[in-house]
Amino acid sequence: MHVAPTWDPRQYLRHASLRTRPFLDLLARIAEPPAASGRPIRIADLGCGPGNVTALLADRWPTAHITGYDNSAEMLAEARRHAGETPGGGHLDFRSADAADWEPGETYDLIVSSAALQWVPNHARSFERWVDSLAPGGTLAFQVPGNFTSPSHALLGELCDAPQWRERLEGFGRRFIHILDPVDYLERLTGLGCAVDAWETVYVPMLDGPDPVLEWVKGTALRPVLTELHDDPEASEEFLAQYRDLLRKAYPPGPYGTPFPHRRIFVNARRLSAYDSPADAG
Known part of the structure; x- marks a missing residue:
């Protein structure tokens, strides 16, 4: 059984502005939650990580009660720096939970997730209970990486499955094949009574510094490998050197x-609510 990866908030936040951009693009297309009679807007952020994007939800909805959920103690420790009363009179808190088995337990106006559900195999099976927890007119919104056939991830998978590393790392680089295409997500959620907007975008940032793609994946896709090899510095260094050389060829500066x-x-x-017209479902 694979051990859950250990996360490094500092490494993840090295590219904070670039990692935040897809969340901002998602946030811009989320409709206003329905008016919540007698209570603040209720928002859940699944896989909140270090909390930097969760705090942006409080900027958009200043009076909301927002809870960020994550299963990483390291990430939650960083996220809780954002916790407390918000300037607009809302509240921001963070709790330990795994998106793989998270049960809402209350009504939400918005459930959002940014670059987290790729770590949850069969996450689409959770859509029904998450949608059921939404208030009528509420939204489930998420974005996930879809670059798992790109060199950065394909090369990682090939290296993990190579004879030298297979015994310890087989399958570590191919954890994300369960990501669906936009059409599949659209069809599943439409079938659950939602009006769905699904799309994809290819971002092309210009990274700087030595071995910048390696530094990027050290914060995300490489975490399981680094966790598995953490007690063997020599093997970890050798693996990183081999992967680095492959990335240098695939992504020349x-x-x-x-x-x-x-x-x-x-x-x-x-x-959809009882007040929506049939056209809203399309």
Whole structure:
């Protein structure tokens, strides 16, 4: 059984502005939650990580009660720096929970997740109970990476499955094959009574510094490998050197930096209410 990866908030936040951009693009297309009679807007952020994007929800909905959920003690320790009363009179808190088996337990106006559900095999099976927990007119919105056939991830999978590493790391680089295409997400959530907006975007940031793609994946896809090899520094160093050399060939630097194309999949599903017309479902 694979051990849950140990997360490094500092490494993850090294590219905070670039990692935040897809969340901002998702946030811009989320409809206003329905008016909540006698209570603040209730929002859940699944896989909140270090809490930096969760705090952006409080900027959008200043009076909301927002809870960030994550299963990483390291990430939650960083996230709780954002906890407390918000300037607009709302409240921001963080709790330990795994998105794989999270049960809402109350009514939410918005359930949002940014770059987290790729770590949850069969996450689409949870959609029904999450949608059921939404207030009529509430939204389930998420974005996930869709670049698992790109060199950064394909090379990682091939290296983990190579004879030298197979005994310890087989399958570690191929954990994300359960990500669905936008059409699949659209069909599943439409079938659950939602009006769905699904799309994809390829971002092409220009990374700088030495081995920038390696530094990027050290914060995300490489975490399971680094966790597995943490008690064997020599093996960890050798694996990183081999992976680094592969990435250097796949992503050669240019005169202005290293282009790093990566695809993101977005889904914005609003639960229809009795007042919606049939056209709203389409």
